[in-house]
Amino acid sequence: MLFLTGSYIFKNIDVKEAYWLSEGITEPVKIIKDKQGYITINAKSDYDAFFALGFSHARDRLWQLELQRRLAQGRLSEVLGAEALQRDVWMRTVGLNKAAELALHNLSSEARAVLEAYANGINAYIKTDIAFPPEFQLLDITMSEWQPQDSLVIMKLLSLNLSGTMWSEVVNMTATETLEPKLAQAIIENYPNDAPVVVSNQEILNQADGLIQTKAALEEIGVGGKYLGSNAWVVADRFTEGTGPILANDPHLNLQIPAPFYFTHLKGSKLDVQGMTLVGLPVVVFGHNDDITWGVTNMMADTQDLFLEQVNGADAKMYKENGEWKAFDVRREKIYVKQAFPASLNPEFKPVEIDVRSTVRGPIISDATNFVDNVISLRWTALDANDTSFDGFLKLNYAKNWEQFRSSLAMVGSPSLNFLYADKNNNIGYQAVGKIPQRQNGEGQFPLPGWNSTNQWQGYIPFRELPMSFNPEKGYIVSANNKIVGSEYPYFISHDWAPPYRAQRIEALIASKSSPLTIEDMIDFQGDTLDLSAQKLVQLLTQYEGDSVVHKQAVSILRSWDLDMGADSVGAAIYFSWFRHLKQKVLAPQLEASWHRTSQANVFDHFINNTSADQLASMISSKTDNWCAASQSSRCQQELSSSLSDAIDELSLLLGSDMEQWQWGKVHKVVYQHVPFSNMNMLDSIFERRVGNGGSPNTVNVASADFVETEGYIQSSGASFRQITQINESEIKHLHMNSTGQSGIVFSPAYDDVVEPFLNLEFHRSSRDSTEVSETIINLKK
Structure with a gap:
């Protein structure tokens, strides 16, 4: 073995022991790693254990630590350039980092000591002579020291992932302003019959579209989404x-x-x-x-509210609060933007400076979309100062x-x-x-006037x-x-x-x-792919007799389909594609007739994409509302026929003309995205992983997918890990699996060794006494 001052360099994967000389711990700590990279930390004090956890996270997930911190703090533009600016402006406006600073001061001394020990462990690894992961080298960046509040900003980012009710308010607000009541009530779930007209001007449409664009930009890098839960x-x-x-x-x-x-x-x-x-x-x-x-699962609680704010026409620095004018709190944020490549051919960007305004309710999020006609603030529990x-x-x-x-x-x-x-x-x-x-x-459900007490x-x-x-x-x-x-x-x-x-x-x-x-x-239950949500719509689809031989073949397959969205199911592929095209055929004309605008395309698509199978089934079976271009008595025969033709053309293009080969897992792929290299040619094939998969948004084995031209249905959300625990007085059985692998180092065997086993529900069985050791033993010594 090769020893260096303060560090150890692995020369091959068969090394059994490595030693780091580290300050910040009181006694030697042993970290045992099994063949899949899962670790057991044995320490004589709890703080040393948390130090070793920080060290282990840094050793195996250093880029992830840096990426998540930058994302939450609104500092991605420093490494990714102008393409990340919209996201950074949003994050700076919402103020996760400011909220983390406030939360740190409200924690117990014990909690702060744990965060300090963990940060010391990360920083001990950063100070070693080990080469940083390739992401740092390819982006030509280094990593600054980890601070205790950085862990809290990661926690705030998790809250942002799981809290999305403000987007529901944006959609409801837009529907109220733009759609006739019949259409709004049909496509907005839980939409009240007596919904008020909140605002009455055209600019609110552009503003809503800008917010939906921001939502989509955040989802592209893994923040938020409709089917997050558990x-x-x-x-x-x-x-x-x-x-x-x-x-x-x-x-x-x-x-x-x-x-x-x-x-x-x-x-x-x-x-x-x-x-x-x-x-x-x-x-x-x-x-x-x-x-x-x-x-744990997401409660789906409504912890976010949007408020319309009244600005003083004579002094834009003031807003109305309880009948009086009050000054906005304002903080200036400076965002550094990386120069475009190649640097020799592109000018340097000046830092982008933004003023983040806040009321007593919270930050003015409408400023992040550059629309000022309607000033909208966000109240959200995660921004409360006294967070413990x-x-x-x-x-x-x-x-x-x-x-x-x-x-x-x-x-x-x-x-x-x-x-x-x-x-x-x-x-x-x-x-x-x-x-x-x-x-x-x-x-x-709707933004309300903030000036009303x-x-x-x-x-x-x-x-x-x-x-x-x-x-x-x-x-x-x-x-x-x-x-x-x-x-x-x-x-x-x-x-x-x-x-x-x-x-x-x-x-x-x-x-x-x-x-x-x-x-x-x-284990069987977690892998279940029966989709009960498809039942009503399939009953209506299969009433269609078909206008051609190929139509009749597709309907025949769907009639014998058991609602199982397994990867080998042909019925699942036909159903999902037909459902997608039918939504477009039924809703697009109605939206266009009600709207008469094309500038708000993001909101328009959002309405259609988020219409459920139950909602669509209710529309096409309605006895009173004529949702389709065809007569009511035909129950959308024209739309059923044309949308099935579109689905058949789509699946033929992707999978060939043999309908018996149209298996769902061939057109539906789970994609484990890497940020940022999934969006960079050549690097995407190195860092990203994708594989065919079954499931749907409403199966126990969840799989939420969006259609991408020439690629098919791309699953971007689903189970991130699985665990099963049985506990009694004498023993604990714990089975678990991560969705990709334990390591974040692309060239490590543990980077992607669980991708296919995860889809096959091949669990790892942990032992409480750590008898299933170890390819690498690491001792941290003072």
Whole structure:
């Protein structure tokens, strides 16, 4: 072995031990890595364990740490140039970094010490002589030291990923202003019949289009999206014939490589916790300790509101608040923009300076789209100054029972989440978590006048009154982003629940087993691809008799289709393509007739793309509304025929003329995007990974896809990892899998070694005593 001062360089992958000389730890720490790169950290103090976690994250995911930090802070333009400027302006305007600074000061001294130890671990690795990953070299950048608040800004970025109700308000606002009531009520889910006209001018349309453009730009790099959420369920001991409760969880996020999570087993003086850490954050977010196990889904709570602000016509620095004029808070942000390549042929960019205005409610997000006719502010729980969410997640890692579990989660403000629970004493439970605003006026579906005092938030739902369940009578709990409360619940939570189909399917799978449930059953459930949401639309589609031989063949296949969206299904490919084209045929003429404008193309496409199968089925079966160009009695025969022709042409172009070969997995591909190299020719084939896949947005095995010309249906979101835990008094069985691999180094075997096993549900079985060692043992010495 070769030793250098302060560092060690690997000369080949067979090296068993490596040593770093590191300051910042009190005793030697051992990091054991198994053959798939999953690590166990053995330390004599908890702070040394968190230091070693920072060191490990940096060693395996250094580019991801740098990318996520830059993204959250609005500093991508420094390395990616002008193409990232729109995103940076948005991030600076929303102010995640400012919110992280405020949150740091509200944490306990213990939490700040953990963040400091983790940052010291990252920085210890940065100071070694090891070559940085190729992304740094190709972009010609270095990495500055990690700061404790950087971890909190990563946590704020997760909240932004899981909080999207402001976009619903933008869409509702646009629909109210532009569409006749029949159309608005049909295509906007949960749209109220008595929706008010919020504003009345044409500029709001351009502004909405600009906001939707920003939304799309963020989704391109993995921030936000419609089908982000997760599945989780827990079954009681009585369903497993006395072997202990079983908890399953598979969080859904935008897919990327490397995956956002990193498996760790952390062992310190008091700490002994195992599961998935979010890269950049020094806690296990999903996992278990010796006493309890937990899983998480997105609650879909409405924690964001938009407000129209009234600006003083005589002094644009003032806005109206409670009948008086108040000065905007203003901070200046300077964004540095990398010179275009080649530098010798392109001028240097001057730094872009923006003034971010804020009211007492929050930042003026309309400034980020350069439209000033309507000034719109954002109120969002993640921007609250007194955020103690990290304290809550840290205490969760140490919780020993239901009471301590709930006590820790009471400190979490954002994101709003569903937590499922099981413990070694055969208890199961559910707890809603996060700050959910109480509104005096409205239910967060439209921007409201900020100058009206009756429109302000009236505090938050008390934690003790948030939905919870402990050892329910039916013996199981299912959470799939579906509605969590009935009409009897006294508080408003959301109108943005996911459709109930995943939750219904999971419950049906649990109820269908006459024999005791096992871990193997849970694996099968997580891989299930039956799409209950297709049932109504398929019944209507298959009433069409077909105008040609090829039409009749396609309809015949669909009639015998069992609604399974598996990768080998021909019916799934025909259904999905026909559904997409039929939406366009039915809705485009209606929107054009109502709108008479073409400048707002992004909003126009958003309406069509987000129309569900249930909504479309209701439209084409309507007895009172003529949605189609054909007569009502024909029930859209013309549109059914022409859209099926378009679907057949599309699939023929992509897969050939043999309809029996039109398998869904051949035209539907999961793409693990790399930022930024997925958008760079030649580098994309090196850094990105893609493979054929089954599933749909409403299957338990979630797969949300968009159509891309010449490529087919590209899945950009889905399960980011999977875990299944069975716990009892004597043992814990923990199965897990990451969606790509443990390493973020493109040339590492662990970069993509789990891509295909993940789709095949080939789990990794962890051992609590770390007997499944190790190709590399690393000792950190003072």
